[in-house]
Amino acid sequence: MDGEAGVDQLRVERVFRLESGRSVATLVRIFGDIDVAEDAVQEAFAVALRRWPADGLPPNPGAWITTTARNRAIDRLRRDTRGRELLGELAKVTPADGEPEAREEEGPVEDDRLRLIFTCCHPALSTEAQVALTLRLLGGLATEDVARAFLVSESTMAQRLVRAKRKINAARIPYRVPQDHELPERLPPVLAVIYLIYNAGAADLARGELCGEAIRLTRLVSLLMPDEPEVGGLLALLLLIESRRGARFASDGSLVLLRDQDRSCWERSLIDEGQAIVRACLRRDHPGPYQLQAAINAVHADADSVPSTDWRQIVALYDQLLVVAPTPVVALNRAIAIGEVDGPAAALVLVDALDLNGYHPFHATRADLLRRLGRRGEAARAYERAALLAPSAAERDFLAAQAVAPGVSSH
């Protein structure tokens, strides 16, 4: 498929995936139907695969996709009765010559994507459905890629998407940006979905592209909602975690803990950008969970080793975080920081008081503290328990190896 213009199939796919979210969002607004929008953009992709390798990339690929998809959708809708009804309804609300406006693919139509992400992450949909819709419609991922990312079969994922879209239609989940007074309820699921997407990518080397996708979505929301401090907080948090992703895995794919990471491998440009956002958040002084987690990560990024880390500052930030997000997981992370300030015995008391028996980092933390206290048998058992519960292969292997590492195993 290599064309003379130097646009191969892979390039077409990449450009298309990056641009298709915008086109899907615009077409959902024009036609008021997600399936019509999705199918039309899919058809436009087939046309692009035929034409772009021969003709070269159009000057504005995004506008090309939207125009092509819109025309395909209109052609297709004209062919059946229900489609003609839909077009008739559209003609009533659009003043043009009976066809939907022709100008919408020009100019900034960023709002369409913002509307779409709020539809995808509507609280009336399950979290699984929110994640799947967001990746499929805004991320432009194929259903099989979304399925692979969340370790379910393609048919299960296809079912999940069909059911979610049916509910959006049947229940009339609106396609609009919530008003200010609704944001306290509506923004958190959007940020949670993006964070989930990031974490799915970070847990597994093979799914790393999800990390980039999550950051791209956060940048988009941040661009469109510059006045929401928590959006900036999430962006800073993801950038700072992302800066360490290259150092988190050894060349054989095994996991490397923060304390053992080669900090010269941390990506400086991501740290700088993340820290600049954290500073802006501090000036604004409307702290929320994502901003505080970002601030904690900014402190880590400042230190060139674990001992030189400002752990007191980190404990203080966890104290604040515990106020706005009083969860056992936050308490666990605070205990880890206490362990660096007051020693492992003080931390173990706090950890043992938590009810997190099904959470693998709980056992991994206990194991580490027990090891530092010289309680080797208990440490080995805690590592084994953590390995049993760990969701990804890399973490499982790492924890299982710790259980028999010298200084831990009593055999």
Place this chain on the structure above:
Amino acid sequence: MAQYLLSVHSVEGTPREPMTDEEMQESYKRVLTLEEEMKQSGAWLFSGRLHGPDAATVVRVSDGEVLTTDGPFVESKEHLAGFYIIEAADLDAALAWGSKVTRIINAPIEVRPFAGTKS
């Protein structure tokens, strides 16, 4: 516009703070006020409160004959206690009404669209 069923679900045996007569009247008044608000805004189509499941009777066809039996269709701890049928622009508008109802009567509300009522 679309039509939605807001169904009020009551769970048998859930411990509830016993209400004084005064509180009961207060709650009743708030329900009436809310229903008036629904009517004023054009959202209200119909509403009703139901007797308990022990007042229910089921009829069904069995071997070509209609069979009448005592009791609710499904024996369960949860039962439909009442409902509203409303008209709303979209799910958010329907959920806003549902939220108002659940705040007053302190029981969960299921919001479900009617099929074929979109316009």
